[in-house]
Amino acid sequence: MQSGTFHSSYSSDMGLRPYWPMRLRIILVIVIMLVFPWFAGRYWLNLANTIGIAAISAIGLNILVGYTGQISIGQGGFMAVGAYTSGLLAANAGLPMWVSVPIACVVTAVVGALFGMPSVRLKGLYLAIATLAAQEIIIWVLTHGKILGIGESLSLPPETSNLFGLSLAGSTDFNFYWLIMGCLVLTVIFVSNLFRSRAGRAMVAIRDQDIAAQVIGVDLFRYKLLAFATSSFFAGLAGALTAHYRGIISWERFTIETSILVLAMIIIGGLGSVSGAIYGATFMTLLPALLSNVSRAASGVFPSFSSYLPYIQQGAFGLAIVLFLIFEPEGIVKMWRNVKDYFRLWPFSY
């Protein structure tokens, strides 16, 4: 049974993970992450990588939506900016990804701040429409991007996928697993730190009470822009990783459907929570995979169904999300907290 935790200094009291059960859990997760790729086949590695990239994007979007309270349906567009910036730098200038990806992140952050500028004065539905406009403008530029030298799709030279000379081509899924998970871990640490310090607190203050935030000295314009920029930075990272991992990119990967999917991830996983974004990304990536496996098995039993399968699959996906929102509107992170509370008092819980 866990009693109160006492700290001998503010610095340890202010630590990210002050309780030892949390430390234990983190060690367990890291061990699993380290062991997993040695046993997993390509199918599972690909799923893990997809989840990792989605989680980075979802954490980024959560900065803006969950923590700062600014709705956005433009995350797919910002991922496209990251993907194409890195992709064009690799394809046209032959830059290796360890140079082009960071550049792409910064460029996306700037683009995010630019599109955030008019949005700073808008709230709620109006802001949603403004970010939707950003999404559509970005996709329009990409589909009319002959000036940028973009065709229907863009292929990246495999030799640019290297880290400081170390090539990731070859067993791509395995190699990218380490890169993507490394980026995810850094993202988790950075964002967790951000929200226990001044700038992150100011963003949460804007979400909770924007008038009081101003009166204690928070410059709304500045911090909303910073939230847009930081959020877009991680969208750019997710997009650029997608580009190099897939080796070929097209705008179709980054439409409004992607934006809504990432938004659904943080709503289902838990708004304003780093782990919630990861749960949501995992759930929303695994669920369709699971559904397609189940339906493939079912089509063996009922062959006449097979032509309806895609519809049944989509319907089940939608139904699962709706049921989820009805029964746990605060997301997976809340369910997990309930389980933890139950076991904290175990075996005396009833």
Added chain:
Amino acid sequence: MAGDNGVPMPAAQMQIDSVGLSFGGVRALSGISFNVYPGTIQAIIGPNGAGKTSLLNCISGLYKPQQGQIRFEGRNLIGLAPHEIARLGVARSFQNIELFRHMTVVENLMLGRHVHMRGGVISGGLYWGAGKREEIVHREFVEQVIDLLEIQDIRKKTVGSLSYGLQKRVELGRALAMDPRLLLLDEPMAGMNSEEKEDMARFILDISEEQRTTIVLIEHDMGVVMDISDNVAVLEFGQLIAYGTPDEVKAHPDVIAAYLGHQHAAH
């Protein structure tokens, strides 16, 4: 009132000068002028709808009066954004508690340190070196405020889960964490029981005496107002009908007629 006994009147810290504010046809404030002196407790009283909150909103930059000036330490506040006014050393609490409900008490008070800190997104995300040290230094300041207000045992509680009286106290704490030179309190004791009121009055006096912070206090409880304030301004229908020491104001015929006569309406 300061300057009574032959001692020269100190320079005003804030001069409210012919301030006028209307909302469409509604005249919320007209021609309000009075001075607030350093280190004093300045009360503002008046029946509901008299314009007291509106006047505080003008000082903190939330409302922009159409006429007049508000000079704080020589600087006109009108036209400045609320966050710029906060940076000049003006803090406040709200009539309807406006805390950051999903954050803990410590986080709310740390937000009070915002203007005194430098850290940005990158230094916060890295949480290393100078960025980390800054957080710890300011956490120590916040702990002093927590001790002063005797809220040690709730410091890690989410603010939304606290009782009304404690929330009022935390809101005062957030304003104090700003280490302000001028503290605006909008009905800090409203809705409290008498024990909570007593505590709150004691904290306000402590802050005034120990830190010499100038306090502008809106309060309905006449007993408290007459006890703790140095000067009282009386508003009615957006006009200043009396100004002076508590004794002077109490004896003012307009106040007796207008305010004390309506005491029931004021509650």
